[in-house]
Amino acid sequence: MKVLVAMSGGVDSSVAAARLVADGHEVTGVHLALNRNPELYRSGSRGCCSLEDSHDARRVADTLGIPFYVWDFSDRFHDDVVTNFVAEYAAGRTPNPCLRCNEKIKFAAVLERGVALGFDAVATGHYARLERSGDEALLHRAADAAKDQSYVLGVLTQEQLRRSLFPLYGTVKADVRAEAEALGLRVASKPDSHDICFISDGDTAGFLTRALGERPGAIVDTEGAVVGEHAGTHRFTVGQRRGLRLGVPAIDGQPRYVLAIEPVTNTVTVGPHAGLAVTEIAGIRPTWAVADPRYGTWRGLLQVRAHGAPLPATIEADAAGVRITLDEPAFGIAPGQAAVTYDGDLVVGASTIAGAA
Amino acid sequence: MRHYLDHAASSPLRDEAREAMLAAWELTGNPSSLHGSGRRARSLLEDAREQLADAVDAHPGEVVFTSGGTEADHLVISGAAAWGAEHGRPRVAASAVEHPAVAHAVQALGGAGVRLPVDSDGVVHGEGLAQLPPDVGWASVMWVNNETGAIQPIDGFVEACRRAGVRAHSDAVQALGHVRCSFTASRLDALSLSAHKLGGPVGVGALVVRRNAPLAVVSHGGGQERRLRSGTVPVALAAGFAAAAAASVAELAAQAPRWAGLRQRLVDGLTAVGGVRVNGGAHTSPAICHVTVDGTRADDVLLLLDAAGIDCSTGSACTAGVHQPSEVVLAMGLGEEAATASVRFSLGHTTTAADVDALLAAWPDVVARARGARPTQPDPGETRAT
Numbered sequence: 001m002k003v004l005v006a007m008s009g010g011v012d013s014s015v016a017a018a019r020l021v022a023d024g025h026e027v028t029g030v031h032l033a034l035n036r037n038p039e040l041y042r043s044g045s046r047g048c049c050s051l052e053d054s055h056d057a058r059r060v061a062d063t064l065g066i067p068f069y070v071w072d073f074s075d076r077f078h079d080d081v082v083t084n085f086v087a088e089y090a091a092g093r094t095p096n097p098c099l100r101c102n103e104k105i106k107f108a109a110v111l112e113r114g115v116a117l118g119f120d121a122v123a124t125g126h127y128a129r130l131e132r133s134g135d136e137a138l139l140h141r142a143a144d145a146a147k148d149q150s151y152v153l154g155v156l157t158q159e160q161l162r163r164s165l166f167p168l169y170g171t172v173k174a175d176v177r178a179e180a181e182a183l184g185l186r187v188a189s190k191p192d193s194h195d196i197c198f199i200s201d202g203d204t205a206g207f208l209t210r211a212l213g214e215r216p217g218a219i220v221d222t223e224g225a226v227v228g229e230h231a232g233t234h235r236f237t238v239g240q241r242r243g244l245r246l247g248v249p250a251i252d253g254q255p256r257y258v259l260a261i262e263p264v265t266n267t268v269t270v271g272p273h274a275g276l277a278v279t280e281i282a283g284i285r286p287t288w289a290v291a292d293p294r295y296g297t298w299r300g301l302l303q304v305r306a307h308g309a310p311l312p313a314t315i316e317a318d319a320a321g322v323r324i325t326l327d328e329p330a331f332g333i334a335p336g337q338a339a340v341t342y343d344g345d346l347v348v349g350a351s352t353i354a355g356a357a
Numbered sequence: 358m359r360h361y362l363d364h365a366a367s368s369p370l371r372d373e374a375r376e377a378m379l380a381a382w383e384l385t386g387n388p389s390s391l392h393g394s395g396r397r398a399r400s401l402l403e404d405a406r407e408q409l410a411d412a413v414d415a416h417p418g419e420v421v422f423t424s425g426g427t428e429a430d431h432l433v434i435s436g437a438a439a440w441g442a443e444h445g446r447p448r449v450a451a452s453a454v455e456h457p458a459v460a461h462a463v464q465a466l467g468g469a470g471v472r473l474p475v476d477s478d479g480v481v482h483g484e485g486l487a488q489l490p491p492d493v494g495w496a497s498v499m500w501v502n503n504e505t506g507a508i509q510p511i512d513g514f515v516e517a518c519r520r521a522g523v524r525a526h527s528d529a530v531q532a533l534g535h536v537r538c539s540f541t542a543s544r545l546d547a548l549s550l551s552a553h554k555l556g557g558p559v560g561v562g563a564l565v566v567r568r569n570a571p572l573a574v575v576s577h578g579g580g581q582e583r584r585l586r587s588g589t590v591p592v593a594l595a596a597g598f599a600a601a602a603a604a605s606v607a608e609l610a611a612q613a614p615r616w617a618g619l620r621q622r623l624v625d626g627l628t629a630v631g632g633v634r635v636n637g638g639a640h641t642s643p644a645i646c647h648v649t650v651d652g653t654r655a656d657d658v659l660l661l662l663d664a665a666g667i668d669c670s671t672g673s674a675c676t677a678g679v680h681q682p683s684e685v686v687l688a689m690g691l692g693e694e695a696a697t698a699s700v701r702f703s704l705g706h707t708t709t710a711a712d713v714d715a716l717l718a719a720w721p722d723v724v725a726r727a728r729g730a731r732p733t734q735p736d737p738g739e740t741r742a743t
Binding site for chain 1: 656657660661679729730
């Protein structure tokens with residue numbers, strides 16, 4: 001197969017590329033330039049799209065003897081991911097930009113361009129297992145549960161998955177590093193990236209404040225009494241406990257959490273942990289990783305964040321949306337997060353959480 | 358087998374250059390040393406200087422060896438600005454289609470830079486030249502454009518400079534060995550050259566400069582090259598450069614028509630596919646063919662040709678491997694889309710008809726595929742929101 005590998009310059013996509021070469025595929029590496037000013041973004045922590053990462057990816061391609069190019073998707077990334085990230089926070093929601101990038105950039109803009117140029121598939125260093133069954137490509141959790149990234153791929157459709165390859169599906173991270181070491185790749189010991197790549201200093205609140213400005217408002221309790229002030233609702237996410245700086249102590253003496261964010265009235269509502277309990281979740285804009293939408297009512301598992309636990313649930317879906325009833329209450333579920341549904345280890349589909357109660 | 362059509366980026370080493378360098382590498386000694394070994398190195402260096410001077414029709418005393426074309430350009434632009442600041446002529450003019458070595462050096466001068474506009478072929482306007490501001494001390498117009506191959510009207514440029522009392526410089530990196538190029542006949546005050554564009558080694562070039570040219574010294578140190586350029590001159594590289602220049606100039610009368618024939622074949626074949634336009638107008642280097650391929654990204658054309666074994670260039674600068682819109686194409690007023698949809702093919706001493714034919718065989722499919730890969734809808738990424 002002619003395979004395009006998205007090479008971030010990290011150890012995972014490097015080993016993914018190496019494996020495809022070893023398997024005899026005709027492999028071409030591309031590094032995606034996603035930041036408009038890559039040289040401005042790099043400081044202490046690692047951003048996934050800096051100049052040094054592009055260099056690291058190129059050196060891996062040299063070692064593997066494959067063609068390598070840098071594709072500039074910085075404008076698309078800015079419009080589809082960064083702008084959306086800021087707008088979602090401004091609307092009081094909690095987006096996942098990695099998921100959005102997979103949906104709009106890596107497995108959309110890049111994939112389409114690759115297919116048009118004659119490539120059969122796009123490969124990445126994500127940890128997830130694709131099982132091909134007839135024409136269908138079924139997305140499963142990776143063997144390394146700690147590294148499983150099926151959640152951030154949960155938003156992909158059959159059409160996208162059919163043209164995807166995840167060569168690291170069955171490997172644990174430690175083995176990937178050992179493999180990189182054995183191949184003589186200098187990235188073998190490169191640290192993992194955990195941050196949002198366009199916020200390389202890790203200060204999300206600061207980034208959002210620079211984008212949205214200070215918007216002071218009130219923090220209220222569930223009775224509506226003002227208990228503090230905030231500099232902007234975008235600095236908060238549902239379930240957050242730290243950084244509330246409340247002037248009035250809780251009557252019960254228990255810690256308080258963000259229960260709701262209301263950007264229209266510029267209000268953050270706080271309350272006890274019990275107030276975060278959610279059993280009913282409404283998801284909008286459903287997508288299906290399986291070939292046929294799983295409409296109707298069925299038993300499955302729900303995951304709402306990248307490294308969250310799978311939660312047993314009853315799922316009811318139609319073309320308009322998904323309603324999920326959890327067996328046990330869950331805490332800290334925020335509008336804007338992706339609700340990815342599983343059947344065992346199989347990713348069934350995803351939707352965006354619009355509301356929870 | 359690969360087909361190399363990117364000689365304007367770097368041309369393969371000529372045998373004459375290799376032989377000259379092999380002999381010179383054996384020498385011990387710094388050409389600035391006064392002992393026997395030093396004198397032998399100096400002798401070889403001066404041989405190279407004379408050979409290069411002959412090739413470009415200059416006096417040997419006018420040849421200043423540098424590390425390449427970029428350094429030669431820097432010595433002139435920065436040296437001109439520094440001289441002019443002391444002599445009431447602080448501004449430096451340059452055409453809008455200069456190589457970054459000149460363009461960025463002029464940009465670095467800030468308000469002291471003057472931009473000379475070009476027409477849609479990328480050729481400098483006579484009017485711009487006629488209106489050089491009185492505080493301009495030096496002006497720079499390249500001889501052959503590195504992207505489009507357009508030949509600039511050097512005679513008219515020098516004439517306009519003379520009238521205005523302005524010193525004239527030309528970056529002739531793509532000219533020597535490709536078009537007739539005489540420093541003396543041109544009446545220029547300074548000329549930049551590079552070895553590896555004509556089959557010499559990478560890492561050496563020259564500034565050919567009149568002995569009375571008013572330039573401040575911006576390269577400080579031992580002052581080895583007429584005090585204008587400091588640093589030990591690499592004798593072997595200079596010898597390789599001179600040998601390659603001599604050979605390519607000697608061959609020019611035969612090569613130019615051969616390249617012109619290959620280029621015509623290229624032009625005919627490339628434009629046989631609809632929506633492909635050749636840039637640079639009627640007077641171009643016979644060794645450069647620059648085309649805009651409507652509805653493509655130059656990156657994609659390059660990738661597809663690369664996979665087919667054909668080396669070409671997107672013709673403009675890269676930032677961290679990212680192809681930037683061509684400043685040259687933008688200056689020609691052809692628009693942002695053309696600036697990201699243009700590729701350059703360039704010929705050299707090793708180019709054969711088979712290279713051209715391989716490209717033409719792959720061309721229709723490459724263009725069709727590249728067109729399929731560029732979004733037909735206005736790409737939101739193509740227009741910056743902020």
